[in-house]
Amino acid sequence: MRFNTIYLTAVSLCCGGAFAGQVPIIEGVLGGVPSTPPLTFKHASTSATTPGKLRLVENSGICETTPGVFQASGYGDLTSTESIWFWFFAARKNPDTAPLALWFNGGPGSSSMIGLFQEHGPCRITNDSTSVTLNPFSWNNKANVLYIDQPVGVGFSHGDLKVGTSQQAASDIWTFMQMFLSDSRFSKYQANNLAIWTESYGGHYGPTFASFFLSQNAAIDAGTVSGLKLNLKVLGVGDGLTDPLTQYPGYISYAASNPYHALVSTSAISKANTSWSSSTGCKSQITSCNNGGSNSVCSKAQSFCNNNILSPLAGNFDVYYVPTRNPDPYPPDLTNYLASIASKIGAEATWEETNENVYSNFAATGKNSRPDLETVINAGVRTIVYDGDADYILNFNGVEAMVNALDTQFTTLFKQQQFQTYTVAGQTAGQFKNAGLFSYVRIFGAGHEVPAYKFGTLAYGQAAAQIHTRSYVASVPSLLAHPTRSGPSSLSPASSPGLLLTSRRNSNTFKTSSLIAFWHFNTTVSQTAWTTSFPFDPAHPAGYRSLDLLLHEETLRIASNQGASFDTLRRLTAAVIDCQRSISHTRDLLASAERQLRYLHDQADRVRDLQDCLATLSRRIDNLAFTTSLSPAILSGLHARLDDILSSPLFSRSSTPDSLPDLEPSD
DSSP, X not given: OOOOGGGTTTTTTTTSOTTTTOOOEETTEETOOOSSOOOOEEOOSOOOOOTTSXXXXXXXXSSOOSTTOOEEEEEEEEETTEEEEEEEEOOSSOTTXXXXXXXXOOTTTBOTHHIIIIIISSEEEOTTSSOEEEOTTOGGGTSEXXXXXXXXXXXXXXXXXXXXXXXXHHHHHHHHHHHHHHSTTTGGGTTSOEEEEEETTHHHHHXXXXXXXXXXXXXXXXXXXXSOOOOEEEEEEEXXXXXXXXXXTHHHHHHHSOSSOOSXXXXXXXXXXXXXXXXXXXXXXXXXXXXXXOHHHHHHHHHHHIIIIIHHHTTTBOTTOTTSXXXXXXXXXXHHHHHHHHHHHTOOSOOOSBOHHHHHHHHTOOOOOHHHHHXXXXXXXXXXXXXXXXXXXXXXXXXXXXXXXXXXXXXXXXXXXXXXEEEEXXXXXXEEEEETTEEEEEETXXXXXXXXXXXXXXXXXXXXXXXXXXXXXXXXXXXXXOOOOBOOSOOOTTTSTTTSOBOSSSOOBOOOHHHHHHHHHHHHHXXXXXXXXXXXXXXXXXXXXXXXXXHHHHHHHHXXXXXXXXXXXXXXXXXXXXXXXXXXXXXXXXXXHHHHHXXXXXXXXXXXXXXXXXXXXXXXXXXXXXXXXXXXXXXXXXXXXXXXXXXXXXGOTTXXXXXXXXXXXXX
């Protein structure tokens, strides 16, 4: 057995909303392996199966309400006791020639209805979980999309729970696709380009399924297998677990330094580092498991790593979206809504977000899926890996480590590339690298379910929709919009101050090496890591920009414009640090304001002019935090110190502006 790492906590139930998607505690171990056997059958309200055929409801009128767009939902009966649930939506434009995209959520054991209703389907669940609204950035704008609950027992699927590995699941999906494409209602898609899209534990599913499809196609060509070849052209994996040994250290680095805030104390980081690297630590135990270790060896490794690294490093923040405290009720729960429509769409089983019995079956096995991913890339399948930078449970540090460890025909070229700006509708939305047929994208402001989030003035899911749409174009370099500039390979707060910031009054980058070094030293030693590297934006899910970062930037701007000395900058820094100590007491208040603000952002989708109102509200929240959480004495002291510095000869009236820069950020 190989180490499953994050069926553990990270991926075990990571694909759902915050409440229902919380990681299970099994026999006292977060994401542990149960000692008692799981259930072996999931019952349904009917047993009228038709092995080898589809049973479905056409055009139910649920979710997709675009006129003339075909949809169908129902079951593909693998056997008389194994039924796979699916929901198909034809492309809104040119469905006969559009690609056929398969979507799988992760878990293992999580339903793909999560992706449909919370992420990128034709409709989105409302915040009160009672209804849905049409999604203008649905992935069926470009492709025919087939959402599949797998393996048997997941979501609305039902029957014998036999599957416990990704390879077994791949075989069932191959069988289902043979059935689906042989059906007269869908046979016209047999020659269309096929794409596999997945997330989370889909970092295992996607590469394994794709590799299996390719091997089956080769067997058909060789005459050893009969069936329909699947015209696989694209593989997309979002926030995925692929190679646990490579990805696990990402928890430590992300908890210490990410674009939002440190998740835990430096002492907790130090303890986790020891737990990882000691002779009997997590790394050693994973390695022993991967080198042919028994189930007990792997279970011990799983429990040790979760108890000592993954779980404690999350702190009190939501593991799926770290700008908020745990638990975060977004994305909204689907359970009651799906129960209300089940009879209309032909569903026969009680829906559950994640089936713990399926999870338990997988928890006894494991696999490093990086070799499968390498096989798929080398076979010429266009491959896109993307990750939301606000996700802890499968964070970009771990995913980028996995990407950098890939050994493919594009590896050398990929490592030579610099990150470029990912632009959507003229707005910076992340960073990306392209090399041959492989692309990696880091999406700003997105949590674990990337399409469920928005950034800046973009709409929910708009940044992810562009990745999906452009994956089907003729050349990969056009996949991620036109690059506008090169960027650093990391956006960690410790590396950004002094390197990327420019003056508000001119475009001269602050380059004095000694001052840059001082800022690096101060940021590291005093542990005042600035909590975001993004421009202020009232529509950002985090909802506010930290005052410490504002003051930090203003200090740099003053120094850059006026040619401040090292000593002057140090005095300014001391003033900022003093303010930082008071700001730390406002975190809970700001987190609460953040959640309230994001709720208001959701309403902007329904009210035409609410965006301007929200921008005003955001500034008022900043001002409220500034005035209510920081004592007048602290504010007066800060301004007094700045006045002292500005009155020095270095800042004589002849060389300084009449007033300090406005500390309130502009839009």
